[in-house]
Amino acid sequence: QKEVEQNSGPLSVPEGAIASLNCTYSDRGSQSFFWYRQYSGKSPELIMFIYSNGDKEDGRFTAQLNKASQYVSLLIRDSQPSDSATYLCAVDTTTDSWGKFQFGAGTQVVVTP
């Protein structure tokens, strides 16, 4: 059973619309949650992280965390063609030693002009 699950997509979003990406995780002890963007052929780049229940906003991005439901999401407002990429959800599951991320397989987002 995969421990971090994401819809693979592709998620097609009209330019200017909101893209909504979801991620579920199985380890209730998970402490912190990260969203990375990965362009084709490139390495992941950090968008933002969240560790408290609720919403966290950074520019056009909003991360939402619900630990009771073991669910984290990313909203991209005013989507642009440059947002077309694969979005990876990463979960830091350990409490004794941090930084050993478990990644989902990623959701491909395609923003259409």
Next chain:
Amino acid sequence: ETGVTQSPTHLIKTRGQQVTLRCSSQSGHNTVSWYQQALGQGPQFIFQYYREEENGRGNFPPRFSGLQFPNYSSELNVNALELDDSALYLCASSTGGDQIETQYFGPGTRLLVL
């Protein structure tokens, strides 16, 4: 730019050979983690080094080994290469010791095993 560099960018090897991949972390980052990303998959954790000691390992066999050096550089060594080892290998550096361990990835090394 994350300040994390990796070399080489691409590499072609044949089955059974050995390979060494290199990473240079951001200055001040005591922790380096290595990940393997197969095509169409998310990165999988291989192992982590903190202050030159292995600090956790994922589900990878012993033929995957590593080193970390005092100058913020590190190596990933893979012996007896198999076809399934073909992947993008990523190193990520972080400060270490913090509860929120933000990791910054290097550009990766793409390994092809024939």
